[in-house]
Amino acid sequence: MTEDTSKLNTSKLGTKQYWDDFYAVEKNNFDENPEDTGECWFSDSDAEEKMISFLFDNLNELSIREDSTMCDVGTGNGHLLFSLREEGFKGKFTGIDYSENSVEFATNIAEQNDVDDIKFEVVDIYDERWSENCPKYDVVLDKGTLDAIALSGLKFGEKTAVELYSNIVQKMLNPGSVFLITSCNFTEQELTRIIESDNLKVWKKIDYPSFEFGGVKGQTICSIAFVKK
Secondary structure, eight states: OHHHHSOOOOOGGGSHHHHHHHHHHHHHHHHHOTTOOOOOTTGGGTHHHHHHHHHHHTTTSTTOOTTOOEEEETOTTOHHHHHHHHHTOOSOEEEEESOHHHHHHHHHHHHHTTOOSEEEEEOOTTOHHHHTTOOOEEEEEEESHHHHHHTTOOEETTEEHHHHHHHHHHHTEEEEEEEEEEESSSOHHHHHHHHOOSSEEEEEEEOOOOEEETTEEEOSOEEEEEEEO
16 A cells, blocks of 8 residues: 555755755855745644644653653754754753755754754765664654655666665654654555554544545645654
């Protein structure tokens, strides 16, 4: 079933060069104006606010605590982690991205704002040397990263990058830990088929406004929390 949902048309948004160039511009804008901390992805759907509210609403369930360790996969400018810190979470945070310019940009924002307890690292999650020995977290976050991966068309052997994604995320989680992902490219059903496995199961979902077209109901974005068994 995963095969049907992982073959989106490729796009420049799935290339490392695109994101290196994008964050080089964002970084230059920030250098000129420290108030310009870059784009907040999915802001028109309030996805970031809903993800943060979800974590607060489920505080002290499973591995979600005020001092939970969290990792943002494909962190970009680190906006989600900065917002979580501002809202009161105080565990160790790590943002990872394969774009060096992204990590440099997020690090510059942290330094400019005297944030010294969020770490940003250049990581390619498909590098087996990293994934086989990666740190484990209480909460792993993805806001649009799988969407970008799906547009890359990357394959590793016989499997696509999308098909391998769930197994990599599992390695970043302890039993009882939570993976919260937001997507605008996949439906809830598709995202569930891609992520769910023997070890990762759907726990809860975030509600978004739905629309109806041609008698079919849907929504433009979805967020699902999975728990590692």
